[in-house]
Amino acid sequence: MTGPAPLTREGARPAGRTAVRVRLVRRYALLGLALLAAAGAGLLAGRAVAPADVWEVLSGGGDPIARHVVLQLRLPRALVALVAGGSLGLAGVVLQAALRNPLAGPEVTGVTPGAVLGAVTATGLGLAGWRSPAAVVAAACLGGLAGAGLLWLVAGREKGDPARLAVHGVLVSAVLSGLTAVVLLVAPGELGSVVQWLVGSTEGRVWAHWRLLWPWAAVWALAAWALAAPLTLLRCGDEQASAAGLRTDRARLAALGCAVALTAGAVSVVGALGFVGLLVPHLAFALFGADLRAALPGAALLGAVVVGGADAAAQSLSRVAARVLEVDRLSVPVGALTTCAGAALLLLVARRRGDQE
Amino acid sequence: MPREFGGAGPAGEMLRVAGVGFGYPGRQVLDGVELSVRAGELVALVGLNGCGKSTLLRLCAGLLRPTSGQVLLGGDDLARLSRRAAARRVALLHQSAPAVPGMTVRQLVRQGRYAARGPLGMLRDGDDAVCARALADVGVAGWADRPVDALSGGERQRVRLAMALAQDTRVLLLDEPTTYLDLRHQLEVMRTVVRLREERGLTVLMVLHDLGHAARFADRIVALRDGRVAADGPPGRVVTPGLLAGVFGVAGRVGLDPEGGWPVCYPDHPLPFETVVERDLQNENHIH
Numbered sequence: 001m002t003g004p005a006p007l008t009r010e011g012a013r014p015a016g017r018t019a020v021r022v023r024l025v026r027r028y029a030l031l032g033l034a035l036l037a038a039a040g041a042g043l044l045a046g047r048a049v050a051p052a053d054v055w056e057v058l059s060g061g062g063d064p065i066a067r068h069v070v071l072q073l074r075l076p077r078a079l080v081a082l083v084a085g086g087s088l089g090l091a092g093v094v095l096q097a098a099l100r101n102p103l104a105g106p107e108v109t110g111v112t113p114g115a116v117l118g119a120v121t122a123t124g125l126g127l128a129g130w131r132s133p134a135a136v137v138a139a140a141c142l143g144g145l146a147g148a149g150l151l152w153l154v155a156g157r158e159k160g161d162p163a164r165l166a167v168h169g170v171l172v173s174a175v176l177s178g179l180t181a182v183v184l185l186v187a188p189g190e191l192g193s194v195v196q197w198l199v200g201s202t203e204g205r206v207w208a209h210w211r212l213l214w215p216w217a218a219v220w221a222l223a224a225w226a227l228a229a230p231l232t233l234l235r236c237g238d239e240q241a242s243a244a245g246l247r248t249d250r251a252r253l254a255a256l257g258c259a260v261a262l263t264a265g266a267v268s269v270v271g272a273l274g275f276v277g278l279l280v281p282h283l284a285f286a287l288f289g290a291d292l293r294a295a296l297p298g299a300a301l302l303g304a305v306v307v308g309g310a311d312a313a314a315q316s317l318s319r320v321a322a323r324v325l326e327v328d329r330l331s332v333p334v335g336a337l338t339t340c341a342g343a344a345l346l347l348l349v350a351r352r353r354g355d356q357e
Numbered sequence: 358m359p360r361e362f363g364g365a366g367p368a369g370e371m372l373r374v375a376g377v378g379f380g381y382p383g384r385q386v387l388d389g390v391e392l393s394v395r396a397g398e399l400v401a402l403v404g405l406n407g408c409g410k411s412t413l414l415r416l417c418a419g420l421l422r423p424t425s426g427q428v429l430l431g432g433d434d435l436a437r438l439s440r441r442a443a444a445r446r447v448a449l450l451h452q453s454a455p456a457v458p459g460m461t462v463r464q465l466v467r468q469g470r471y472a473a474r475g476p477l478g479m480l481r482d483g484d485d486a487v488c489a490r491a492l493a494d495v496g497v498a499g500w501a502d503r504p505v506d507a508l509s510g511g512e513r514q515r516v517r518l519a520m521a522l523a524q525d526t527r528v529l530l531l532d533e534p535t536t537y538l539d540l541r542h543q544l545e546v547m548r549t550v551v552r553l554r555e556e557r558g559l560t561v562l563m564v565l566h567d568l569g570h571a572a573r574f575a576d577r578i579v580a581l582r583d584g585r586v587a588a589d590g591p592p593g594r595v596v597t598p599g600l601l602a603g604v605f606g607v608a609g610r611v612g613l614d615p616e617g618g619w620p621v622c623y624p625d626h627p628l629p630f631e632t633v634v635e636r637d638l639q640n641e642n643h644i645h
Binding site for chain 2 (some may be wrong): 017020100102230232235239240241244245291301
């Protein structure tokens with residue numbers, strides 16, 4: 001009865017594992033289809049061009065006005081919505097894993113409000129604006145880092161307690177939002193252009209924004225992917241993780257930086273889309289399991305589908321509302337939709353968790 | 358003579374704690390601790406709450422750095438190994454850990470392979486085999502796809518033991534692995550550890566609260582008191598009324614198991630603290 005147990009091939013690759021993989025792949029595929037549907041809906045939504053004309057433009061024809069609307073306005077807008085949503089979804093998963101806190105999300109850890117404050121302040125000071133998107137990203141990054149840093153300081157020794165960290169996060173977020181309001185009041189001339197940051201909007205996003213957003217998002221998405229294994233381990237608890245060989249302090253710091261960068265990129269382009277980063281992780285973990293190597297791509301897809309779909313829905317809603325109210329132009333910001341839908345879903349999650357305990 | 362990587366040091370010594378002190382400002386936890394564990398030995402660490410047992414275990418895993426002295430793992434100074442390198446040579450099972458919602462048994466056990474992986478965290482082929490063997494070793498191979506948070510306390514502890522085994526180290530440190538478990542599950546865990554020690558030739562250092570388990574299953578018992586080693590030797594020599602009084606502050610008797618011959622404790626009542634003096638230990642001839 002001595003010597004190691006024999007290593008059989010069946011032991012190495014049990015049958016259950018293949019079933020799990022098949023299920024994952026099927027879910028990715030379904031989400032991929034949903035992504036295409038959301039992108040398609042984004043292209044079709046809107047008033048100026050009818051769906052049939054959109055198809056014509058996409059197949060290479062169409063009149064110049066239709067071409068301009070579809071290729072210069074709708075396409076970049078839809079793409080920006082997808083990538084921003086994906087970034088927020090990734091940021092949420094990274095944050096929840098790093099802080100081991102299901103109540104964490106960029107919105108409630110000071111990251112999003114900090115990024116908004118940074119962007120608004122820079123715009124108010126005339127350092128940045130819609131015409132200088134790179135400066136906005138830089139300002140949003142600084143603001144996001146400052147927001148996260150502020151939470152770190154305020155939470156102090158209570159960082160380990162999810163509920164208390166969330167309470168501190170709400171406090172910090174409230175203070176940062178208040179500061180944003182102050183900036184807006186002091187520099188009211190900028191109000192019109194920056195108010196979109198507060199709710200989140202994809203209105204008027206063009207190729208310049210896309211060109212800025214996607215490389216940034218791609219780089220940080222890769223960084224998040226590289227952190228997948230350490231973050232999965234970190235969720236098992238700091239002591240267990242460091243006993244298994246992880247430098248927990250380093251991993252957590254890298255994860256926070258990555259989450260801030262992803263959030264700041266999204267916020268600087270589409271503003272503070274409420275609840276996406278808080279909610280998508282719950283869906284991602286539920287659909288793709290606790291291993292971040294599976295959950296991260298899932299979260300990116302989910303975030304993209306949620307924001308892309310919400311954007312298309314917001315545009316359709318705007319059209320209906322404009323007709324009903326008989327106003328010429330009305331636009332429902334996508335952030336208003338994600339916030340409402342997200343709050344409702346979060347309530348469901350909270351209730352379900354409550355039932356389990 | 359060249360030594361095998363992760364192998365034992367001189368004279369089969371796997372783990373050596375040499376004059377280790379550890380403390381925080383204002384509180385010295387350990388002071389001049391000497392301890393040596395041979396390859397393949399099963400050593401139980403006993404003592405009152407707060408005597409420094411768990412701290413000593415963390416020092417042996419390299420999770421804490423001693424403020425004085427050094428911990429040698431197979432002859433190498435643990436302080437010189439990176440976190441990852443240390444985790445390839447010594448595994449530590451903590452008393453408890455948060456359960457990750459939805460994480461399956463297989464996923465948790467695979468976390469034990471973290472240190473063995475490449476920088477990008479890709480699992481290698483051999484990793485699957487090591488994990489499967491770890492699951493089989495603790496008798497949970499059939500549950501690989503069950504979520505850990507749906508398991509009972511005893512089942513969860515075995516799965517966590519499998520995660521530590523998946524690190525595939527020669528040295529295994531266990532911090533009160535039987536706490537929170539009922540009698541049956543305590544014995545299951547203890548028997549599993551004993552069997553693994555036999556089958557894999559593991560070197561085991563475990564903190565135990567149950568002196569009965571220590572006396573029954575350990576090759577050697579090391580008792581700590583106030584951050585110092587108070588007794589060190591085989592159960593038959595160490596487990597005495599003097600140990601009960603001197604280390605645990607308890608009056609009681611010690612008998613022998615009629616079948617196996619190992620010592621059995623009959624603790625009776627706690628002693629007033631001032632009567633617990635060095636003399637109780639010094640009078641017995643088993644002192645370190």
